[in-house]
Amino acid sequence: MTDLYIPATSDTPEINFKFSRNTLSMSGEAYPENGVEFFRPILRQLQSHLKSLSGDTIEFNFQLTYFNSVSTKIFYSMFELLNEYAKNHPNSVLLNWHHDEEDDMILDFGLDIQEDFTWIDFNAITLASA
Amino acid sequence: MLIDLFTVFREEADANGIVFYYSGILSQNVITTMSESLKQKLQIQDEKGARSRKVFSTFIEMVQNAMHYSPSMHESIDTKEGSIIVSKKEDKYFLICANFIQKQHENRIRDKIEPILKMSIEEIKQAYRAQLKNDQHSDDTISKGAGLGFLTLARDSIEPIEYAFRDVIGYENELSCFYLKATI
Numbered sequence: 260m261t262d263l264y265i266p267a268t269s270d271t272p273e274i275n276f277k278f279s280r281n282t283l284s285m286s287g288e289a290y291p292e293n294g295v296e297f298f299r300p301i302l303r304q305l306q307s308h309l310k311s312l313s314g315d316t317i318e319f320n321f322q323l324t325y326f327n328s329v330s331t332k333i334f335y336s337m338f339e340l341l342n343e344y345a346k347n348h349p350n351s352v353l354l355n356w357h358h359d360e361e362d363d364m365i366l367d368f369g370l371d372i373q374e375d376f377t378w379i380d381f382n383a384i385t386l387a388s389a
Numbered sequence: 390m391l392i393d394l395f396t397v398f399r400e401e402a403d404a405n406g407i408v409f410y411y412s413g414i415l416s417q418n419v420i421t422t423m424s425e426s427l428k429q430k431l432q433i434q435d436e437k438g439a440r441s442r443k444v445f446s447t448f449i450e451m452v453q454n455a456m457h458y459s460p461s462m463h464e465s466i467d468t469k470e471g472s473i474i475v476s477k478k479e480d481k482y483f484l485i486c487a488n489f490i491q492k493q494h495e496n497r498i499r500d501k502i503e504p505i506l507k508m509s510i511e512e513i514k515q516a517y518r519a520q521l522k523n524d525q526h527s528d529d530t531i532s533k534g535a536g537l538g539f540l541t542l543a544r545d546s547i548e549p550i551e552y553a554f555r556d557v558i559g560y561e562n563e564l565s566c567f568y569l570k571a572t573i
Contacts, residue, residue, distance in 0.1 A: 269421040269424070269425070270417065270420075270421050270424075290420075290424075290449050290453065291417070292417040292453075292456070325442070325445065325446065325449075327446070327449050327450060327453065328450060328537035328538050328540075328541045331521070331537060331541075332521060332536075332537055335521050335522070336524065359438065361437065361438035361439045361442070362439065362442055363439055364443065364446065364545075371518060371521065375522070
């Protein structure tokens with residue numbers, strides 16, 4: 260599958276899914292007018308990529324600084340997909356969860372992800388506040 | 390408007406701790422531009438990042454909610470309108486959003502908010518998590534969100550959220566003005 264790159268805008272994150280290297284990164288802010296419309300094609304590509312793999316290790320870098328409630332729900336589904344993959348191929352998904360040390364909202368969501376999706380190796384990375 | 394009157398308006402706003410006020414068209418472009426402005430104001434005012442983030446998040450949830458659910462105010466063009474105020478008093482931020490809604494949606498909104506008002510903060514967090522996991526399509530076909538909007542507001546508000554409906558003069562049978570308040 261060809262790599263997917265979508266540059267950031269003021270209300271959508273940078274998507275840098277290097278499927279060829281199984282390094283998937285997202286950074287920036289996410290509060291588009293229609294979150295489902297923006298993220299659905301991205302999740303579809305991720306889903307079909309995961310189907311094509313057979314145990315390759317995946318590194319996911321989550322570096323968002325703000326996301327609204329609709330995006331939160333979509334990200335939850337996205338990590339559900341990765342968890343399913345990791346369930347079939349143990350120790351295959353590493354999630355690097357970047358969050359500002361002041362940001363308990365993003366940390367709390369990360370802890371929910373960690374608790375609910377136990378097949379994903381969760382690695383919290385705390386960034387010092389700017 | 391007289392310059393004197395506008396001066397009073399501005400001075401009263403400053404004296405009452407108004408950090409940000411907007412009333413007018415709500416489009417995604419307007420929202421992203423307001424967000425930049427609010428973010429800069431908060432950075433200047435607030436030494437702690439955590440609270441600024443909650444104010445910002447509450448602001449976005451409120452204005453996007455208003456944009457999604459307010460009826461178009463003109464027949465020819467799809468314009469949504471709303472008002473939002475962010476004020477700071479005695480170390481608390483208050484956010485109030487107002488937008489018109491179709492009168493027939495009053496009960497639907499009330500049914501969503503009332504149960505949240507009865508919850509403790511722990512119950513709000515539990516309900517939030519349950520809704521996050523809920524991948525069933527809601528029976529509520531009008532909802533465009535994830536069903537997490539009001540719960541997100543309630544979770545981050547340090548006092549219970551408040552809401553009200555008021556008649557819209559001249560449109561008493563068709564429209565209501567919906568107010569939503571959070572405290573950070």
